[in-house]
Every structure is written in structure tokens, then in C-alpha cells.
Amino acid sequence: MIITKQKELKEILRHLEGQSKVFLIGCGECSTTCKTGGESEIKAVKEALEKAGKAVTGYCIPSAPCVSAQVKLALAKNRKTIDASDAILILACGLGIQSIKDNLRRDKSIHIACDTLFMGAVDAGGAFLERCSACGDCVLELTGMICPVTRCPKSLLNGPCGGQNKGKCEVDKNMDCAWILIYNELKKQGKLGLLRQIKTPKDHSKLSKPRQLEL
Numbered sequence: 001m002i003i004t005k006q007k008e009l010k011e012i013l014r015h016l017e018g019q020s021k022v023f024l025i026g027c028g029e030c031s032t033t034c035k036t037g038g039e040s041e042i043k044a045v046k047e048a049l050e051k052a053g054k055a056v057t058g059y060c061i062p063s064a065p066c067v068s069a070q071v072k073l074a075l076a077k078n079r080k081t082i083d084a085s086d087a088i089l090i091l092a093c094g095l096g097i098q099s100i101k102d103n104l105r106r107d108k109s110i111h112i113a114c115d116t117l118f119m120g121a122v123d124a125g126g127a128f129l130e131r132c133s134a135c136g137d138c139v140l141e142l143t144g145m146i147c148p149v150t151r152c153p154k155s156l157l158n159g160p161c162g163g164q165n166k167g168k169c170e171v172d173k174n175m176d177c178a179w180i181l182i183y184n185e186l187k188k189q190g191k192l193g194l195l196r197q198i199k200t201p202k203d204h205s206k207l208s209k210p211r212q213l214e215l
């Protein structure tokens with residue numbers, strides 16, 4: 001899922017300056033899980049904007065604003081209210097924001113309420129963990145299903161570096177060295193021989209942006 005964090009209210013208000021009627025759009029997927037763009041966050045932002053003298057004309061929470069078909073439906077249902085608003089404030093990730101912009105088909109002022117941080121997994125305690133950087137050339141098969149591109153701050157494909165100390169990373173001493181984790185995992189799986197395979201530099205042409213995939 002895409003991990004987001006809400007911007008501070010003072011920044012949001014700065015962008016909304018001079019626009020009094022605001023329509024809010026949230027996200028029923030990732031931003032709901034991140035507690036940045038679900039029903040309760042929309043209501044909290046609505047209350048805060050109203051306290052600051054804005055009129056919130058309405059809101060909608062498309063199940064996944066990054067999917068055109070879903071955002072089109074939500075926009076169509078709220079067309080009149082949106083048309084009567086000065087601005088739209090979006091509580092979603094950068095994908096959702098751009099998808100809403102592309103599907104709006106109106107010359108309307110759009111503003112953002114969230115920062116997009118990373119693609120993350122959610123652990124049992126509810127923490128968001130960056131585990132994949134979408135490099136387009138996955139090496140997990142060779143690394144015990146632990147991603148060195150993302151979990152090693154140097155993205156080393158052949159590790160560990162000389163800085164690891166008692167299994168901890170030299171960049172952050174509270175963090176396990178990804179390559180020691182990989183070693184331990186491969187040992188457990190009886191696959192230590194994989195470490196002898198020197199991994200060649202990544203083909204960065206696969207990371208050339210913007211990427212696109214058509215089915």
C-alpha cells in the first residue's frame with residue numbers, strides 16, 4: 001500500500017487562501033488505513049476548516065481514487081456540489097491526487113492535504129514498513145525474500161559492507177543490517193551458496209520514469 005502523512009493544517013490553509021467553499025475527497029483504500037484520508041480524517045479536516053472560516057460543501061471517499069473508473073463515478077455523483085465549490089482538497093496519495101485531476105474534467109482549483117512517503121507493508125503492531133522500492137528487477141529469490149535494495153540504506157546488491165557491527169547497520173545502529181538478516185535467512189534455508197553468486201549491477205533502464213504497463 002501507499003503510505004501517506006497528513007500535512008499540517010497551517011500549510012493546507014495557506015494553499016486555500018482566498019477560496020472559501022471547499023469540497024473534500026478522501027481515499028477508501030491506503031489513506032483510510034494510514035488514517036490520513038478516511039471518513040474520520042475527512043470529518044476532522046472538515047471541522048478544522050470550518051473553524052478557520054471555510055465552508056465545506058461536501059465530501060466523497062472513492063474506494064480507490066487511483067483507479068479511473070472509481071474516481072469517475074464518485075466525481076459524477078458529486079458533480080453539482082463540486083461545481084459550486086471554489087476548490088477541492090484531496091486527502092490521498094500522489095497517485096490518487098493525479099488520477100482525480102485527470103478525471104475531473106473541470107477547471108477547478110485542486111489542493112493537497114497529504115504527503116506521499118513510500119510503498120509499505122503494515123506489521124502486526126500497525127507500523128508502516130518500507131520493504132520494496134519497485135526496482136523492476138526483483139532479486140528476492142537470491143536474498144531469502146529480504147530486499148537489499150530497500151532495507152540496506154546503500155542498496156548494496158552484494159553485502160554486507162564493512163560497516164556492519166554485531167548485526168547492526170552503520171547508518172542506523174538501532175536497525176538490523178539487511179545483509180546479516182539475509183545471511184541468517186539463507187543459512188536457515190540451507191541456501192548460503194547463493195551468497196557466492198555475485199550480483200551484477202542493476203539494469204537501471206528498468207527504472208526509467210515514467211514507467212507504464214499495458215495489459
Ligand code: SF4
Pocket residue numbers: 131132133134135136137138139140147148149150
Ligand atoms: S528487489 Fe526489492 S525493490 Fe526490487 S522489486 Fe524486489 S523487493 Fe522490490
Ligand code: SF4
Pocket residue numbers: 151152153154155156159160161162163164165168169170171176177178179180
Ligand atoms: S551495515 Fe548492512 S544494511 Fe547498513 S549499509 Fe552496510 S550492508 Fe547495508
